[in-house]
Amino acid sequence: MRRFWLGLxxxxxxxxxxxxxxxxxxxxxxxxxxxxxxxxxxxNWVIHTxxxxxxxxxxxxxxxxxxxxxxxxxxxxxxxFLEPYQHARRAIPDRVAMLAQLTANSANQQVRxxxxxxxxxxxxxxxxxxxxxxxxxxxxxxxxxxxxQSLIAQGGAExxxxxxxxxxxxxxxxxxxQSRREQLQRTKQLVDRLLAATxxxxxxxxxxxxxxxxxxxxxxxxxxxxxxxxxxxxSQFNVTLARRNQDxxxxxxxxxxxxxxxxxxxxxxxDWIAEDLDVSADxxxxxxITLLQARVAKMHALIDGLLQYSRADRGENPIETVNxxxxxxxxxxxxxxxxxxxxxIARELPTLETERLLLQQIFSNLISNSYKHHTRKDGKxxxxxxxxxxxxxxxxxxxxxxxxxxxxxxxxxxxEQVFKIFQxxxxxxxxxxxxxxxIVKKIVENRGGxxxxxxxxxxxxxxxxxxx
Numbered sequence: 001m002r003r004f005w006l007g008l009x010x011x012x013x014x015x016x017x018x019x020x021x022x023x024x025x026x027x028x029x030x031x032x033x034x035x036x037x038x039x040x041x042x043x044n045w046v047i048h049t050x051x052x053x054x055x056x057x058x059x060x061x062x063x064x065x066x067x068x069x070x071x072x073x074x075x076x077x078x079x080x081f082l083e084p085y086q087h088a089r090r091a092i093p094d095r096v097a098m099l100a101q102l103t104a105n106s107a108n109q110q111v112r113x114x115x116x117x118x119x120x121x122x123x124x125x126x127x128x129x130x131x132x133x134x135x136x137x138x139x140x141x142x143x144x145x146x147x148x149q150s151l152i153a154q155g156g157a158e159x160x161x162x163x164x165x166x167x168x169x170x171x172x173x174x175x176x177x178q179s180r181r182e183q184l185q186r187t188k189q190l191v192d193r194l195l196a197a198t199x200x201x202x203x204x205x206x207x208x209x210x211x212x213x214x215x216x217x218x219x220x221x222x223x224x225x226x227x228x229x230x231x232x233x234x235s236q237f238n239v240t241l242a243r244r245n246q247d248x249x250x251x252x253x254x255x256x257x258x259x260x261x262x263x264x265x266x267x268x269x270x271d272w273i274a275e276d277l278d279v280s281a282d283x284x285x286x287x288x289i290t291l292l293q294a295r296v297a298k299m300h301a302l303i304d305g306l307l308q309y310s311r312a313d314r315g316e317n318p319i320e321t322v323n324x325x326x327x328x329x330x331x332x333x334x335x336x337x338x339x340x341x342x343x344x345i346a347r348e349l350p351t352l353e354t355e356r357l358l359l360q361q362i363f364s365n366l367i368s369n370s371y372k373h374h375t376r377k378d379g380k381x382x383x384x385x386x387x388x389x390x391x392x393x394x395x396x397x398x399x400x401x402x403x404x405x406x407x408x409x410x411x412x413x414x415x416e417q418v419f420k421i422f423q424x425x426x427x428x429x430x431x432x433x434x435x436x437x438x439i440v441k442k443i444v445e446n447r448g449g450x451x452x453x454x455x456x457x458x459x460x461x462x463x464x465x466x467x468x
Contacts, residue, residue, distance in 0.1 A: 018209045021202035028198040035191040042184040049177040052102045059095040062088040116165045123158040317355040324349040331363045346384035365436035370405035381405045404462035410455040
């Protein structure tokens, strides 16, 4: 757990700490809602119990009224005293039914109520018999008096039983009421403690989260300051790099210019020596002079190639509308290839808004390279193109051009070597400087493209390059 915590960023730690008080706050709200619900439920049960007790008392009152009415009638023989008795007989079934409804959730109370209901029926039957005996005649025989006395005694005993049963029913309700009140009190205490703990933990969590977020903010400030310093250093580095590149270009130009002058002098001197000595080209001295002049020409070509390579990454070329097919035709004409060496230009070459000079330099190097390293005079080169769809590697539309020849091919072992500067694989072409493909690679990659080749020995070579 500690390793997991230390592996989190400060921002995620703060988010995690904020999650804790949020959870406790939601929990407290849920508990508060639950406690209010429990309190309302307990209150409803209290009211329910009070209604049950009220109905029990009213039932007992009706029974007492019935007994009192019958006794008053027995003493006065006045039928008006029987009105409470008659009212009780009509009202008691409703009270019993109400009690049955109120105690429907308690099996014990239902058993008690069934016994009370049976005893009430018996008691009212006794009162009815007493009323009938009292209404026969004011003068009672000793037998009637004895029977009346027995009924009254039975009614008193039955009334005591009813009182006891009703007291038991009310005692059960009082016990339930007390239990529900205690449960409500425990619930309130639990919720109060939980709310207090929630408040304390929430405050602590918010304080820690605030501290961590302050740390995160300070880290961001420090990183922004470091980034500003890095940007300033990078800007200074870019300025220095631009100055050095400019110095290097100037140095390359000056060196190449200074080197060309003695080369021209050597070439002129070799011509003068040949003229002064009056040597023929087939003589030994003539062959040496010709070889010397060939080496001077190659050195001159190397210097020119070095200049072209140093200038290949300069973004100073204007954007023009370029018909690639026409451009390739111009390149072929400028190379002055022999008539039997064919260059086939595909019809689907596009028209682009691009840097004409750079694209011309690419095709010039690739086509001339195919011609220089071909083993036959009647070789063939094909130039084609296809539009490549968007991919993760490119965020723009681009074309992939192909320059394919039917020459001797290149062993896959040397596919990477051919793009290195001053590297040449053809021993049959001593005039090759080994710079052309390096220039092509530099131009293509500086424009966000890719240069590659496919070739096998004896199966020709195809150079592919992508261009925006």
